[in-house]
Amino acid sequence: MISPHTTRRIGVAPVPIFVALIAILDMVLPTSVAASVAFNPLLVFATLQTLFLFGTSVVVAYISLKSYLSGGSRTILLLGSGTLAWGFASMVAGWLLGPPGGPNIGVTISNSGALFASLFYIASATTTMRASSSRDSKRRKSKLLLAYSGAVGFLVALTMFALLGATPAFFVPGIGSTVLRQVVVAAGLFLFAVSSILFMRLYRDSRSGILFWYSMALALTTIGLAAFYFGRTVGDPIAWTGRIATYLGGIYSLIAIWSASRGSRDGLANSK
Amino acid sequence: MARNKTGILELDEMLRGGFMDKDAVMVAGSAGTGKTTLALEYLVNGATQFGEPGIYLTFEQLPDQIYRDAENFGWDLRKLETENKLRVVCTSPDLLLDPEGEEQLLGETIKELRPRRMVIDSLNHLEMYVPRGDLRKEAYRILMYIKTRGISPLVIWEAQQGTESSYAVTQTGMSFLVDCLVLLKFVEINSSMKKALAIMKMRGSDHDKHLREYEITAHGVRVAAPFSGYEGIITGSPHRSLTQEVAGAWDNAFTKTKHKQ
Numbered sequence: 001m002i003s004p005h006t007t008r009r010i011g012v013a014p015v016p017i018f019v020a021l022i023a024i025l026d027m028v029l030p031t032s033v034a035a036s037v038a039f040n041p042l043l044v045f046a047t048l049q050t051l052f053l054f055g056t057s058v059v060v061a062y063i064s065l066k067s068y069l070s071g072g073s074r075t076i077l078l079l080g081s082g083t084l085a086w087g088f089a090s091m092v093a094g095w096l097l098g099p100p101g102g103p104n105i106g107v108t109i110s111n112s113g114a115l116f117a118s119l120f121y122i123a124s125a126t127t128t129m130r131a132s133s134s135r136d137s138k139r140r141k142s143k144l145l146l147a148y149s150g151a152v153g154f155l156v157a158l159t160m161f162a163l164l165g166a167t168p169a170f171f172v173p174g175i176g177s178t179v180l181r182q183v184v185v186a187a188g189l190f191l192f193a194v195s196s197i198l199f200m201r202l203y204r205d206s207r208s209g210i211l212f213w214y215s216m217a218l219a220l221t222t223i224g225l226a227a228f229y230f231g232r233t234v235g236d237p238i239a240w241t242g243r244i245a246t247y248l249g250g251i252y253s254l255i256a257i258w259s260a261s262r263g264s265r266d267g268l269a270n271s272k
Numbered sequence: 273m274a275r276n277k278t279g280i281l282e283l284d285e286m287l288r289g290g291f292m293d294k295d296a297v298m299v300a301g302s303a304g305t306g307k308t309t310l311a312l313e314y315l316v317n318g319a320t321q322f323g324e325p326g327i328y329l330t331f332e333q334l335p336d337q338i339y340r341d342a343e344n345f346g347w348d349l350r351k352l353e354t355e356n357k358l359r360v361v362c363t364s365p366d367l368l369l370d371p372e373g374e375e376q377l378l379g380e381t382i383k384e385l386r387p388r389r390m391v392i393d394s395l396n397h398l399e400m401y402v403p404r405g406d407l408r409k410e411a412y413r414i415l416m417y418i419k420t421r422g423i424s425p426l427v428i429w430e431a432q433q434g435t436e437s438s439y440a441v442t443q444t445g446m447s448f449l450v451d452c453l454v455l456l457k458f459v460e461i462n463s464s465m466k467k468a469l470a471i472m473k474m475r476g477s478d479h480d481k482h483l484r485e486y487e488i489t490a491h492g493v494r495v496a497a498p499f500s501g502y503e504g505i506i507t508g509s510p511h512r513s514l515t516q517e518v519a520g521a522w523d524n525a526f527t528k529t530k531h532k533q
Contacts, residue, residue: 066519073527128526202526210525260521261514 008212011252015216018223018245025238026230031176034232039240042098048247049094056250057087061148063257069140075127077147082120083253085151086221089113090246092159103234107171108162111184113155114225118191120151121218125198176233185229192222213256220249276324276389276424279317280310282495286471286480291452293424295475296415298395298447300429301456305467306488307428308332309345310456311391313492314426316347319357324388327381327423329361329368331397338362345492359385365397369410374417382421390418394428395446412449451475456486459505468505469495 064080067073089109097106161167170181177185196218203211227242275290284290291297299307315326328349330338338360342349352358359381367373381387395411402410411427418425429446447453453472458465469486471479482498483505502510512520 063515063519063522066515067523070516070519071523071527073523075526076523079526124526206525208525210522257518257522260518260525 004209008209011213011216011255014245014248015219015223018220018241019226021241022223022227022230022238025241029232029237031232034236034238037237038233038235040097040103040235045097045235045243046091046094048243050091052247052250053094054087054091056253057083057090059257060253061087063260065144065148068144072140075124077144078120078124078127081147081151082117082124084148085113085120085155086117088152089117089155089158092155096159096163097234102171102173104169104171104173105162107181107234108167108169109155109159111170111181111188111228112158112167114228115184115188115191116151116154116158118188118195121195122191122198125195128198128202171234177231182229185225189222189225189229192218192225196222209259209262210256213252213259217249217252217256220245220252224249276318277322278310278314279321280313280493280495282484283469283493286469286482286484286495287452287474288478288480291424291426292474292477294419294422295424295451296419296449297424297426297452297454298429298450299426299454299456300431300447302431302458305456305458306486306493307430307456308341308393309488310454310493311393311426311428312338312342312347312349313345315358315389315391316342316349316352318389319352325357325385326389326391327359327361327378327385327387328391328393329363329378330391330393331363331365332393333362335360335362345490347492356385359387366401368414369398369401374414382423387423390423390425392425392427394430396430408445408449411446415449447473457506459499459510461499461502461510466499468499470506 061080061084064076064083068077068080090113093106093110093113095106096109097103158167168180169178170184171177196215199211199215199218202208203215224242224246227238227245231238231242233239274293275287276293277284277290278287299310301307312328315328318324318326328338333341339349349358349360353360361377361381363377367377370376392414398407398410415425415427427450452474455470455472457468457470459468460466467486467488468483470483471481484498485496487494487496499505499510502512502516504510
């Protein structure tokens with residue numbers, strides 16, 4: 001039987017591997033080659049996004065919903081909303097990456113959604129620094145409804161605007177990323193990274209498996225966003241490296257849930 | 273539809289406004305669950321908040337004991353008696369069981385006080401004086417006497433709480449005599465004893481189906497939120513569903529850690 005310590009050491013390994021892969025690809029991959037090897041099987045991509053990002057986010061958002069309703073923690077409410085926003089944006093972006101609007105619509109939704117979700121994550125991570133919970137249990141349902149529907153509602157509106165061509169360009173075929181995209185991705189990347197570090201700090205104090213796997217999931221998502229930043233074009237090897245990192249992040253968030261179920265069964269939710 | 277409010281806000285919400293007027297109510301529970309406190313609060317609130325005088329008929333305690341215990345909750349029963357809003361009647365069950373016993377024991381008081389509520393604490397005491405087979409007949413006779421005088425009876429029944437099963441109320445066949453059954457129960461949750469309240473039946477009315485936690489505070493009974501997320505409370509083996517367990521661990525990981533810092 002592998003000890004939790006060993007499992008976590010293995011769990012950390014993909015982070016430097018993906019960072020190294022992206023760094024190497026960024027150094028050795030010329031733009032012309034990246035464009036020629038870009039691989040965009042739209043149905044496969046949309047399915048992967050739905051399964052690994054939306055599917056996993058729904059599970060995390062549901063557990064956060066149940067947790068918030070019983071405990072009233074704002075940290076959990078924000079975390080659930082952020083996860084839902086990230087999963088929803090990733091799924092919609094996956095299905096809208098191809099024609100007729102071209103990759104710009106999918107890229108706009110994916111990148112803006114990432115920044116939007118990162119705002120929830122950073123708010124969630126910073127509320128862990130102080131006691132923050134809603135004592136009024138009667139209002140929790142309405143707050144939860146407001147937060148979750150607000151997160152999804154914003155992204156639905158963003159999607160509508162993007163489809164109507166009412167959003168600024170994020171990606172121009174033949175030219176590449178716009179400055180706006182670079183700024184949005186950089187901001188989201190920064191906030192995801194800080195959130196991951198703050199949750200990891202919390203893990204250092206508690207040694208909770210849940211916190212370990214969740215902060216690792218955020219770290220892998222951060223790497224995925226970094227790939228958006230460094231990628232030459234949609235579907236190039238850097239982009240796929242980033243996508244795989246985010247899918248692994250989705251799996252890690254499920255491991256965090258599994259860790260919670262195992263911990264609750266054994267009464268060792270915060271075991272070292 | 274006329275309702276008799278208990279004056280306990282959350283309980284009245286559970287009862288959709290209060291007990292149905294003239295309905296016979298049974299408060300059942302094991303020793304120490306607060307049956308007498310709940311019944312007294314019902315009478316005191318009726319007399320002080322809703323202008324409904326009441327009679328507290330007890331076979332269990334002496335008057336001084338009752339006055340003293342009530343004072344602990346801030347209820348001045350002597351003052352209410354002086355104001356003709358309440359009567360405390362301490363007697364022996366055999367007096368009530370005599371033919372015409374109810375009339376002799378309560379007739380004058382009813383005429384004088386014109387009560388709207390009456391508590392009998394408790395029906396179990398009748399068991400000492402009547403054969404088991406006649407208990408229901410006698411209880412029915414007493415309840416009918418009270419109801420036909422325009423009074424809403426609330427009877428207390430001390431039910432045994434076994435470890436393996438829920439309650440003995442229905443086994444004794446007493447529950448069918450009453451229109452409303454309020455169950456009080458101890459439950460063990462996370463290694464601590466909690467009290468749970470449920471409306472088991474309420475003829476002719478909707479009611480809250482949740483099992484709610486309640487406490488006996490310095491001001492009487494306070495009903496709290498339902499035991500959401502727990503299963504098996506009534507059967508005596510409460511446990512949380514897997515989803516709730518996971519949600520609890522999730523909450524602990526993200527929020528409890530900071531309190532340690």
